[in-house]
Amino acid sequence: xxxxxxxxxxxxxxxxxxxxxxxxxxxxxxxxxxxxxxxxxxxxxxxxxxxxxxxxxxxxxxxxxxxxxxxxxxxxxxxxxxxxxxxxxxxxxxxxxxxxxxxxxxxxxxxxxxxxxxxxxxxxxxxxxxxxxxxxxxxxxxxxxxxxxxxxxxxxxxxxxxxxxxxxxxxxxxxxxxxxxxxxxxxxxxxxxxxxxxxxxxxxxxxxxxxxxxxxxxxxxxxxxxxxxxxxxxxxxxxxxxxxxxxxxxxxxxxxxxxxxxxxxxxxxxxxxxxxxxxxxxxxxxxxxxxxxxxxxxxxxxxxxxxxxxxxxxxxxxxxxxxxxxxxxxxxxxxxxxxxxxxxxxxxxxxxxxxxxxxxxxxxxxxxxxxxxxxxxxxxxxxxxxxxxxxxxxxxxxxxxxxxxxxxxxxxxxxxxxxxxxxxxxxxxxxxxxxxxxxxxxxxxxxxxxxxxxxxxxxxxxxxxxxxxxxxxxxxxxxxxxxxxxxxxxxxxxxxxxxxxxxxxxxxxxxxxxxxxxxxxxxxxxxxxxxxxxxxxxxxxxxxxxxxxxxxxxxxxxxxxxxxxxxxxxxxxxxxxxxxxxxxxxxxxxxxxxxxxxxxxxxxxxxxxxxxxxxxxxxxxxxxxxxxxxxxxxxxxxxxxxxxxxxxxxxxxxxxxxxxxxxxxxxxxxxxxxxxxxxxxxxxxxxxxxxxxxxxxxxxxxxxxxxxxxxxxxxxxxxxxxxxxxxxxxxxxxxxxxxxxxx
Numbered sequence: 001x002x003x004x005x006x007x008x009x010x011x012x013x014x015x016x017x018x019x020x021x022x023x024x025x026x027x028x029x030x031x032x033x034x035x036x037x038x039x040x041x042x043x044x045x046x047x048x049x050x051x052x053x054x055x056x057x058x059x060x061x062x063x064x065x066x067x068x069x070x071x072x073x074x075x076x077x078x079x080x081x082x083x084x085x086x087x088x089x090x091x092x093x094x095x096x097x098x099x100x101x102x103x104x105x106x107x108x109x110x111x112x113x114x115x116x117x118x119x120x121x122x123x124x125x126x127x128x129x130x131x132x133x134x135x136x137x138x139x140x141x142x143x144x145x146x147x148x149x150x151x152x153x154x155x156x157x158x159x160x161x162x163x164x165x166x167x168x169x170x171x172x173x174x175x176x177x178x179x180x181x182x183x184x185x186x187x188x189x190x191x192x193x194x195x196x197x198x199x200x201x202x203x204x205x206x207x208x209x210x211x212x213x214x215x216x217x218x219x220x221x222x223x224x225x226x227x228x229x230x231x232x233x234x235x236x237x238x239x240x241x242x243x244x245x246x247x248x249x250x251x252x253x254x255x256x257x258x259x260x261x262x263x264x265x266x267x268x269x270x271x272x273x274x275x276x277x278x279x280x281x282x283x284x285x286x287x288x289x290x291x292x293x294x295x296x297x298x299x300x301x302x303x304x305x306x307x308x309x310x311x312x313x314x315x316x317x318x319x320x321x322x323x324x325x326x327x328x329x330x331x332x333x334x335x336x337x338x339x340x341x342x343x344x345x346x347x348x349x350x351x352x353x354x355x356x357x358x359x360x361x362x363x364x365x366x367x368x369x370x371x372x373x374x375x376x377x378x379x380x381x382x383x384x385x386x387x388x389x390x391x392x393x394x395x396x397x398x399x400x401x402x403x404x405x406x407x408x409x410x411x412x413x414x415x416x417x418x419x420x421x422x423x424x425x426x427x428x429x430x431x432x433x434x435x436x437x438x439x440x441x442x443x444x445x446x447x448x449x450x451x452x453x454x455x456x457x458x459x460x461x462x463x464x465x466x467x468x469x470x471x472x473x474x475x476x477x478x479x480x481x482x483x484x485x486x487x488x489x490x491x492x493x494x495x496x497x498x499x500x501x502x503x504x505x506x507x508x509x510x511x512x513x514x515x516x517x518x519x520x521x522x523x524x525x526x527x528x529x530x531x532x533x534x535x536x537x538x539x540x541x542x543x544x545x546x547x548x549x550x551x552x553x554x555x556x557x558x559x560x561x562x563x564x565x566x567x568x569x570x571x572x573x574x575x576x577x578x579x580x581x582x583x584x585x586x587x588x589x590x591x592x593x594x595x596x597x598x599x600x601x602x603x604x605x606x607x608x609x610x611x612x613x614x615x616x617x618x619x620x621x622x623x624x625x626x627x628x629x630x631x632x633x634x635x636x637x638x639x640x641x642x643x644x645x646x647x648x649x650x651x652x653x654x655x656x657x658x659x660x661x662x663x664x665x666x667x668x669x670x671x672x673x674x675x676x677x678x679x680x681x682x683x684x685x686x687x688x689x690x691x692x693x694x695x696x697x698x699x700x701x702x703x704x705x706x707x708x709x710x711x712x713x714x715x716x717x718x719x720x721x722x723x724x725x726x727x728x729x730x731x732x733x734x735x736x737x738x739x740x741x742x743x
Contacts, residue, residue: 021404023183026523029192032405034525036413038117039110041530044088045117049124052077053538056128057545059693062700063271064131065139065553065560066571070271074126075193076690079214079683081121082197085113115198119524120534122190123517127538130513132546133502134161136580140498142554143561143574144581145333147342151551153443156436158547160429161502162539165511167426168459169518170419172466176515177522180404182470187520193682194524213680214687221270221691228269229699233569234715236269237653242722249724249740253306253318256722260318261298262652265720266660270688271696275654276646279662280685284670285634287662293640294655297363297647305359311601313359314730319648321361321579323586325353329734330564337494337589342445344492344589354601355590357582360648365586365596366608368480371641373612375476378638379468381620387467406522414527421532430455437499445496446503450486454500457482458508466512470519475512476638479505483583487592497588498580510539569717579649612641653720 020027056072063070092109099105134157141149176182196210208216228236241255241264257265273279282290306313315328323331336349379387403411433455437446446454461478469475479501486500514535521531559565561574586595596602615637623632646655670677727739735741 021180021183021406023180025185025188026180026183026404026406029188029195030406030523031195032409034409034413036525038114040116040120040527041533042110042117043106043108044085044092044113045121045124045534047088048081048085048117048121049534049538050541052081052121052125053128053541054545056125057542058128058549059697060129060131061135061546061549062553062697063693064135064576065557065574067573067575069275069575070689070693070696071129071131071277072689072693073129073686074122075682075686076214076218077125078118078122078190078193079197079211079686080690081125082113082118083211085118085121089113115194116524116526118198119194119521119526120530122194123521123526123531123534124538124541126517127535127542128545132158132162132543133506134158135546135550136577137495137498137502138547138550139554139561139574139577140581140584141495143577145337145342145494150440150443153436153440154551155544155547156432157444157499157502158543159540160433160436161506162510162543163425163429163536164433164455164503165458165462165507165509166514166536166539167422167429168462169511169514170417170422172463172511172515173417173518175463176466176470177518178403178407180407182467182519184470184516184519187516187523189682190520191523210679210683214683217684217687218691218694221688222695223691225270225692225695226699228267228271229696230703232715233571233717234719234721236267236272237651237720238266238268239653239720239722240264240266242720242725246721247724249727249729252722252724252727253729256319256720256725257653257656258651258720259320259722259725260652261303262656265653265656267653267657269657270692272654273657273661274685274689276643276650276658278685278689279658280665280681282662282666284666285636286639287659287666288634289636289639290643291659293643294659296640297367297644298652298655301363302360302647305363309730311359311362312356312730315728315733316356316358317726317728317736318358319360319651319725320358321364321575321582321648322358323582324356324358325734326356327353327732327734328356328728328730331355333585333589342493342495344591346492349590355585355595356601357586358648361582362602362605364645364647364649365602366605367641367645369605369608370612370615371638371645372476372480373609374616374641375612375638377613378616378619378636379476381616382623382633383468383471387471406525409525410522410528413525415529417528417532425536433503443495444499445490445493446499450490450496450500451503453485454482454504455507457485458504458511462508462511465508466515469512469516475509477505478508483587484592487587491591491593492589494584494588498584501587569719575649612637615641 020032021030052074056074056077059070059072063072089109089112094107094109096105096107137157138149138154141147237257239252239255239257239260239262242252245251245255253260254263255265256262257267267273279287305311306318312326315326316324323333325331331353335352336345337343338345433451434448437444437451438448457478465476465478482501482504483497486497490496490500517535518528518531520526521528554560557572560572561577563573563578566572594600596605619632619635619637623629626632665677665681669681723738724740726736728734728736729742731742733742
């Protein structure tokens with residue numbers, strides 16, 4: 001999200017040798033001391049990093065297939081790794097291990113566990129967070145299209161899409177890492193936690209340390225989650241209106257937290273509240289923007305569109321990301337997809353039916369269009385002048401001798417990563433990527449020139465979006481742009497569409513994540529070569545773990561992702577993969593020209609591009625007219641649109657719980673117990689994530705039940721008992737199973 005950045009003053013650099021950073025937040029947060037003699041890539045670093053990376057990637061991929069998704073970040077590992085590292089420093093012998101033939105040696109215990117080991121282990125572990133885009137391709141092929149994929153092609157696709165961006169990240173280090181003006185606000189939060197954990201902490205009188213608080217809350221979260229996960233899953237989403245009026249379709253559409261507007265819907269489950277991110281960690285202004293987007297979409301726009309029957313809305317499920325025929329019947333994709341060529345059969349498509357989507361899903365695409373243009377417009381208007389100044393100073397030749405204190409220390413104490421390391425990696429991964437798309441009988445449909453075009457787009461956007469991320473903590477994506485480009489170039493090819501999008505989006509995102517981690521290492525005084533090795537190794541480990549977990553679940557869970565074949569209440573509904581599959585059909589099989597072109601029923605959604613341009617411009621105009629009103633500047637339409645765009649992937653009950661928890665902690669607790677909030681709030685969030693994740697995984701293995709709903713009673717399902725919310729309300733529409741006939 002865009003933030004008000006301090007104005008830098010380059011003149012600060014040329015007066016004293018001991019100048020600090022020109023960015024105030026960095027001066028307030030980071031130490032300007034270093035001990036180059038501390039060991040970094042020790043056996044403890046590799047053990048903690050690798051184990052944590054595998055654990056995080058397994059848990060995140062495991063939950064990605066479930067209805068209530070949990071995205072576990074590295075914070076709880078960051079907290080837990082410290083006592084484990086110190087324990088290893090106490091018990092491991094100081095034995096020297098020598099590697100034959102290589103003349104290498106290392107100690108099992110080189111001394112006390114230090115902050116640099118801690119940082120590097122988390123850099124490795126952090127590769128296991130965030131998910132892997134390429135796994136969606138494997139999932140939709142096996143679970144939705146019911147087609148096989150060569151296991152080696154799948155492995156290469158997973159690895160190359162994640163590693164490609166590393167190759168050209170090195171070309172932008174000078175501008176995005178070395179420059180003190182590129183300060184990466186998000187890294188300061190992580191760096192602050194490292195300092196809080198590693199520097200001596202005294203217990204508050206009558207209180208506990210952060211680590212003790214983390215362990216207590218994690219145990220409580222772990223113990224509680226057996227209730228919504230196994231004994232009483234229904235409390236994950238309770239829709240009060242549906243329990244009172246059991247036979248009314250409109251009431252179910254209004255009251256359902258899973259398929260409707262969620263009026264009166266609530267859940268007593270951290271997984272429900274944290275599906276769109278931790279509500280405790282959201283800044284107040286972000287909370288307000290998300291709330292505004294949610295209210296405008298869910299309580300104004302969606303009801304207006306549905307009950308005015310826009311896009312024949314009343315023929316379809318109220319809130320759905322599935323695909324339909326004109327009549328409202330689920331779309332039979334096999335009728336229009338040629339099995340031999342895996343491409344669109346145009347003649348059959350024109351004879352059968354164009355694709356229809358629920359109005360909520362259509363509005364979701366419109367909001368996606370608006371988010372793309374709003375992000376560019378907002379950043380240009382509010383941060384453009386500032387970013388131009390940063391760019392000039394970052395590329396200035398004089399900037400070399402005006403490094404801040406962190407840059408001078410890094411340059412004096414550590415050898416830089418040779419540029420040929422990046423070039424070699426880029427050549428190697430590019431060659432493997434070309435082999436991936438051209439080999440295996442060209443099963444991925446994307447020709448080599450399509451791959452090179454995706455790489456060119458990613459390379460072109462890495463620097464400008466990197467500057468945005470490094471200065472405003474905002475990283476706009478290019479996924480819709482890549483879908484439009486490949487959709488017009490190669491319509492009718494679903495795999496080509498998603499593979500092109502993945503190579504384009506992922507390689508750019510990985511390059512920026514790599515540079516962000518490099519900046520963290522820059523602040524924490526980690527040797528650059530150690531950072532490079534740790535990041536590369538962590539990425540390879542995470543890729544393998546994500547792929548292995550997905551391949552196992554896709555092979556072992558019966559009917560995974562097939563909601564019409566799963567047992568009632570099964571959690572293996574794959575909500576994000578359903579959206580990814582629908583996108584592959586819309587942009588790949590059908591193509592943007594047929595779906596959103598002038599002759600399409602959804603052509604009006606293109607006006608959202610203009611809405612995205614004008615909305616931030618209006619805010620900027622009022623900001624300039626009323627400079628004394630500081631709150632106007634905090635209206636952030638990219639955040640408003642992005643929050644609204646989570647629907648229908650994220651359900652209304654998730655938003656309801658997110659708002660309640662966020663209000664309690666980020667308003668009431670912050671206002672009345674500010675000191676407690678500053679000390680424990682983020683730790684509490686990490687502990688709730690950790691306890692919930694551990695219990696869900698342990699329940700999966702120990703209870704021996706893929707559906708984890710073995711308690712047979714009315715509260716033993718994940719359904720909110722609003723089954724009628726899926727029913728159409730237009731007479732003559734297709735009637736799904738369980739819905740009453742309409743007169």
